[in-house]
Amino acid sequence: MSPVIPITSVASASGGCSDAPVLRERGQREVFCGLTGIIWLHRKIQDAFFLVVGSRTCAHLIQSAAGVMIFAEPRFATAIIDERDLAGLADVNEELDRVVTRLLTRRPEIKLLFLVGSCPSEVIKLDLSRAASRLSRHFSPEVRVLNYSGSGIETTFTQGEDACLAALVPSLPATSADAPPSLLVVGALADVVEDQFARLFEQLGLHGVRFLPPRHAHELPAVGPDTRFLLAQPFLADTARALEERGAQRLAAPFPLGAEGTSRWLQAATRAFGIADEVFERITAPGRARAAAALARHRLQLAGKRVFFFPDSQLEIPIARFLSRELDMQLTEVGSPYLHRQHLAEELALLPEGTTLSEGQHVEKQLDRCRAAQPDIVVCGLGLANPLEAEGFTTKWSIELVFTPIHGYDQAGDLAELFTRPLLRRTKLAA
Numbered sequence: 377m378s379p380v381i382p383i384t385s386v387a388s389a390s391g392g393c394s395d396a397p398v399l400r401e402r403g404q405r406e407v408f409c410g411l412t413g414i415i416w417l418h419r420k421i422q423d424a425f426f427l428v429v430g431s432r433t434c435a436h437l438i439q440s441a442a443g444v445m446i447f448a449e450p451r452f453a454t455a456i457i458d459e460r461d462l463a464g465l466a467d468v469n470e471e472l473d474r475v476v477t478r479l480l481t482r483r484p485e486i487k488l489l490f491l492v493g494s495c496p497s498e499v500i501k502l503d504l505s506r507a508a509s510r511l512s513r514h515f516s517p518e519v520r521v522l523n524y525s526g527s528g529i530e531t532t533f534t535q536g537e538d539a540c541l542a543a544l545v546p547s548l549p550a551t552s553a554d555a556p557p558s559l560l561v562v563g564a565l566a567d568v569v570e571d572q573f574a575r576l577f578e579q580l581g582l583h584g585v586r587f588l589p590p591r592h593a594h595e596l597p598a599v600g601p602d603t604r605f606l607l608a609q610p611f612l613a614d615t616a617r618a619l620e621e622r623g624a625q626r627l628a629a630p631f632p633l634g635a636e637g638t639s640r641w642l643q644a645a646t647r648a649f650g651i652a653d654e655v656f657e658r659i660t661a662p663g664r665a666r667a668a669a670a671l672a673r674h675r676l677q678l679a680g681k682r683v684f685f686f687p688d689s690q691l692e693i694p695i696a697r698f699l700s701r702e703l704d705m706q707l708t709e710v711g712s713p714y715l716h717r718q719h720l721a722e723e724l725a726l727l728p729e730g731t732t733l734s735e736g737q738h739v740e741k742q743l744d745r746c747r748a749a750q751p752d753i754v755v756c757g758l759g760l761a762n763p764l765e766a767e768g769f770t771t772k773w774s775i776e777l778v779f780t781p782i783h784g785y786d787q788a789g790d791l792a793e794l795f796t797r798p799l800l801r802r803t804k805l806a807a
């Protein structure tokens with residue numbers, strides 16, 4: 377890799393909605409909890425196992441959301457805290473040790489075990505970090521045991537990934553003192569997208585780019601003061617903080633959603649590593665052209681359509697930027713559960729001036745504003761989609777934005793299609 381040069385932000389982080397007022401709301405919320413992250417994380421880290429320490433409700437949530445795997449051995453399960461545990465009649469730690477021992481004896485392919493806390497484990501103040509250290513000592517070096525919380529108290533569903541990756545950071549090896557500067561991409565991406573980005577970085581002259589989370593427990597990337605990292609997802613505040621505490625530096629960039637976001641995200645890396653803009657232009661030209669062709673078809677359907685975002689995935693602001701700038705959609709309200717001003721600075725600068733932004737949720741008030749705005753499409757959580765459809769609104773489940781590969785040039789068309797499809801379906805139903 378080339379020597380690193382001082383970091384500059386590729387997108388200007390001013391203008392647009394940089395200083396726009398944000399409507400802050402606190403009230404009833406309609407969101408999934410952080411356990412949901414297990415559904416995509418267990419596919420990503422192929423030798424990890426997620427053991428939720430929770431109730432039957434938690435078990436039902438992930439089983440119904442992930443689908444019960446009949447043919448393969450699942451890599452998640454729930455250790456159920458029952459009434460005896462809640463009443464303090466049983467030693468939960470002893471039971472947990474028994475469950476983990478049985479699991480790891482039966483499943484020797486597991487190399488990384490996450491004990492995932494839940495609302496019930498938090499209510500009984502079960503110290504999962506002590507349990508994880510105890511079990512890690514017992515099962516190392518074959519298995520590393522870590523813990524994080526997926527509880528739904530005051531969190532939203534994408535924070536499960538943030539908590540999981542932040543728990544991994546202390547286990548990352550340190551870079552050696554003479555190691556050249558390196559680039560780390562942070563945030564779970566579909567394997568196909570990760571492979572595309574890895575190829576692009578190689579072609580751009582950025583060799584040895586690593587990804588967090590890795591696909592296998594033994595592939596943990598090293599981190600240190602020479603590490604520069606790009607966030608691939610906007611919901612990784614704790615992970616970014618943990619990496620910064622290890623000396624790594626975040627490259628400020630918009631997120632790689634849509635052709636523009638992908639270009640600016642890649643260019644933040646090439647500029648930080650001193651790669652000439654001509655190289656960037658030449659290598660990314662085919663990808664940009666493919667994305668432009670794919671988006672042109674969708675723009676015909678989407679231009680001028682009005683979209684309203686309920687706060688749910690924390691992807692709302694980058695997606696709104698993409699819909700507005702690349703598909704000419706109009707933004708009525710863009711709600712996000714948390715608005716991380718620093719991580720979203722480049723995104724906010726690209727949003728059209730005057731966009732209504734809201735943070736947090738007061739579902740009743742937001743429903744009223746949505747009804748008043750009469751948008752063509754509403755992006756919301758599953759809990760709100762059916763009632764809104766019943767009222768005649770066209771909806772898009774925000775959770776699909778997390779489950780579908782949407783990052784990068786070759787997925788820009790698929791991302792647009794997530795919005796075209798429900799609108800076309802509504803048109804056909806009305807015909």
Ligand code: SF4
Pocket residue numbers: 409410411430431433434435437493494495496526527528529
């Ligand atoms: S962690 Fe909390 S919110 Fe999530 S399923 Fe369990 S009880 Fe429900």
